[in-house]
Amino acid sequence: SQQGEEDPQALSIQEGENATMNCSYKTSINNLQWYRQNSGRGLVHLILIRSNEREKHSGRLRVTLDTSKKSSSLLITASRAADTASYFCATSGGSNYKLTFGKGTLLTVNP
Amino acid sequence: DTGVSQDPRHKITKRGQNVTFRCDPISEHNRLYWYRQTLGQGPEFLTYFQNEAQLEKSRLLSDRFSAERPKGSFSTLEIQRTEQGDSAMYLCASSLSQAFGEQYFGPGTRLTVT
Numbered sequence: 551s552q553q554g555e556e557d558p559q560a561l562s563i564q565e566g567e568n569a570t571m572n573c574s575y576k577t578s579i580n581n582l583q584w585y586r587q588n589s590g591r592g593l594v595h596l597i598l599i600r601s602n603e604r605e606k607h608s609g610r611l612r613v614t615l616d617t618s619k620k621s622s623s624l625l626i627t628a629s630r631a632a633d634t635a636s637y638f639c640a641t642s643g644g645s646n647y648k649l650t651f652g653k654g655t656l657l658t659v660n661p
Numbered sequence: 662d663t664g665v666s667q668d669p670r671h672k673i674t675k676r677g678q679n680v681t682f683r684c685d686p687i688s689e690h691n692r693l694y695w696y697r698q699t700l701g702q703g704p705e706f707l708t709y710f711q712n713e714a715q716l717e718k719s720r721l722l723s724d725r726f727s728a729e730r731p732k733g734s735f736s737t738l739e740i741q742r743t744e745q746g747d748s749a750m751y752l753c754a755s756s757l758s759q760a761f762g763e764q765y766f767g768p769g770t771r772l773t774v775t
Contacts, residue, residue, distance in 0.1 A: 583762060590771070595764065
């Protein structure tokens, strides 16, 4: 079963704008990760945030984590057409190995 | 480091046939995972290996599915007597055991059962 739920399911923006995606999950976690998937391809790891962290940055990516609300957000700044993809949050807990994914947000960045 | 590779990339088979997929993880990674992804959904965990030992199997992995990782290197996933509901993308990932959870995914094998 899916652990996380991303919101919105789909997002369409213009190049240069910022994109924000949210993720909610149900159980306690060790860490939360965000992955990107281009159409019909494998997943690419973007960023990992541990349960004791509240915010993390990597290039144009900013991730926040609120464990009290069991939610996370991914912000992509200054979006590019190449950012067009599906974005998934994935949680890891317990033995910290298998990932439990949400259904994803489909981001379309229009040039 | 050539990344995780999967073979074949696409497989079309008739209902009732057996299929086998192969995954070659990143060479120094001792953990290997299989996930299944259907259209419009996120990947779902199927099974996991630590070296050659299969440590967990999801309830999604029916008796028709079997996975192996001989010698702790590459892994195979076999589906016997395929059904149309098996049509999906099968993703393989690998990681270091001491890593904090980051997994490296292969390109996937897309299975279509007709």
